Amino acid sequence: MLSNRLSGKIALVTGIGSGIGKGCALMFARHGAKVMGCDIHAGTAEETLALARREELAITSLHPCDLTEPRDVGRLIEATVERYAGIDILLNAAAFGAFAWIEESNLHDEVHPTFGVRGVHTKSHWQCCDNPA
Numbered sequence: 268m269l270s271n272r273l274s275g276k277i278a279l280v281t282g283i284g285s286g287i288g289k290g291c292a293l294m295f296a297r298h299g300a301k302v303m304g305c306d307i308h309a310g311t312a313e314e315t316l317a318l319a320r321r322e323e324l325a326i327t328s329l330h331p332c333d334l335t336e337p338r339d340v341g342r343l344i345e346a347t348v349e350r351y352a353g354i355d356i357l358l359n360a361a362a363f364g365a366f367a368w369i370e371e372s373n374l375h376d377e378v379h380p381t382f383g384v385r386g387v388h389t390k391s392h393w394q395c396c397d398n399p400a
C-alpha cells in the first residue's frame with residue numbers, strides 16, 4: 268500500500284486485463300481504494316487479480332464482461348453496488364486501439380470493417396456513465 272489517499276473510495280475500473288485499466292486498478296488499490304474491475308478477457312483479468320493478491324490489494328472483477336452488451340454493463344453495475352453499496356470513481360479504460368484510413372472506417376458501423384471494434388469506445392463509456400447507480 269502506498270497511501271490512504273483513496274481510503275473509503277469505491278472505484279469501478281473497466282478493462283483491468285491490460286494497459287491503462289490494469290495500471291489504474293492497481294494504483295487506485297495501492298492508494299487505499301476498493302476496486303471493482305472487469306474485462307472481456309477472463310484470463311488477463313485473472314492475471315491482474317493475481318498481482319493484486321500478491322500485494323493484498325482490494326481488487327475484485329467481473330469477467331468475462333463485454334461492455335458493448337447492455338446486459339453485461341447492468342451486471343457489472345449491480346455487482347459493484349451489491350458488494351460495495353456505491354461507486355465513487357468510474358474509469359472507462361476498456362477499449363481497442365483502431366487505426367485505419369477514414370475511407371475504411373464508418374462511425375455508424377457497430378462492427379469496424381477491419382478491426383472489429385464493435386463500438387466499445389462509445390457504447391461502453393455511455394452505458395457505464397448512464398447507469399443510475
Ligand SMILES: NC(=O)c1ccc[n+]([C@@H]2O[C@H](COP(=O)([O-])OP(=O)(O)OC[C@H]3O[C@@H](n4cnc5c(N)ncnc54)[C@H](O)[C@@H]3O)[C@@H](O)[C@H]2O)c1
Nearest residue numbers: 282284285286287306307332333334335361362363364387
Ligand atoms: N496506452 C496508451 O498510451 C494510450 C494513449 C492514448 C489513448 N489510449 C487509448 O486508451 C484505450 C485503452 O488503451 P490501453 O493501452 O489500456 O489498451 P489495452 O488494449 O492495453 O487495454 C484495453 C483493455 O480493455 C479490454 N476490453 C476491450 N474491449 C472490451 C469490452 N468490449 N468489454 C470489456 N473489456 C474490453 C481489453 O480486453 C483490454 O484488457 C485505447 O482506446 C487506446 O487507444 C491509450
